[in-house]
Amino acid sequence: MIDIDLVHLNFSPQSLLLLNVVLGFVMFGVSLELKTDDFKEALRTPRALVIGLLGHHLVFPAFTFLLVLLLQPRPSIALGMILVSSCPAGNISNFLTHFARGNTALSVSISTLSTLAAIVMTPLNIAFWGGLYAPAQPLLRQVAVNPLEMFLHVFLLLGLPLIAGLFVSRRWPRFTARAQKPMKIFSLAFFLLFVLAALGANWQYFVLYVGMVVGVVFVHNAAALFTGYALAFGVGLPERDRRAVAIECGIQNSGLGLVLIFSFFDGLGGMAVITAWWGIWHIVAGLTLATFWRRRPTPPQGTA
DSSP states (O other): OOOGGGOBOOOOHHHHHHHHHHHHHHHHHHHTTOOHHHHHHHHTSHHHHHHHHHIIIIIHHHHHHHHHHHHOOOHHHHHHHHHHHHSOBOTTHHHHHHHTTOOHHHHHHHHHHHHHHHHHHHHHHHHHHHHHSGGGHHHHHHHTOOHHHHHHHHIIIIIHHHHHHHHHHHHOHHHHHHHHHHHHHHHHHHHHHHHHHHHHHTHHHHHHHHHHHHHHHHHHHHHHHHHHHHHHHHTTOOHHHHHHHHHHHHOBOHHHHHHHHHHHSTTBHHHHHHHHHHHHHHHHHHHHHHHHHHTSOOOOTTOO
16 A cells, blocks of 8 residues: 555646635635624624634644644644644534534634634644644655745635625625525535545545544544633633634634645645545534534523
């Protein structure tokens, strides 16, 4: 069996361009659902918002690095873990928070601001934590990732669609109200089908190597959910806010991760397989946890 660090998944430039466009549509569809009232509500508890952002972009990437040192996975798998932890919140985190009886307004605000912060923090975290892990340094030198180029790429994928969506929703509210549901269904369904097609084109590699990452993703995702909840619990946030912060930390934008891997890391095997499996598993884990919490009503706001 070929070393997973030497495997590069197949993805044509045309397919990558299409994936970039689809991801932009997904983010545009998400931003159409944002309202200024969501942010006003969340800003009433700024401590929770700050904790959510710190947990997402600082604490979880640092915890991931410690987990990499503990598990000592293959270098490309370690880079995949670091990249996933550096991505902003996934686009189903708001739905899962609502289903879990968490603070949905807080979830929306953390998702949006973490996405905007990711324009800077994602390239920075990948370069910083990846560079600190000695076994992965040769891979980083080989691909020669330019943080500024990645910054511009992430801005085009996340920043512009969010700004456009906010502008459209404010300028044409009636159109936005009609377009929200079909846009969301279309973008998410098309994105899911496209990722499945990409997996199908590299199915032999996915089947061959997925066993190497199943346990790693399980532990990593559990650590993400635990990190968010423990951080929120430690600073005394109410239960609804704890659930929101936990889900925001545990649901990552794996679609962005795949785009970055194929754009900057030449489809590096360990990174691609672990990110693809994360995209599947975090939905399973998120729904399971949200169902568990849904059966346990939260205390009134203002109590733990």
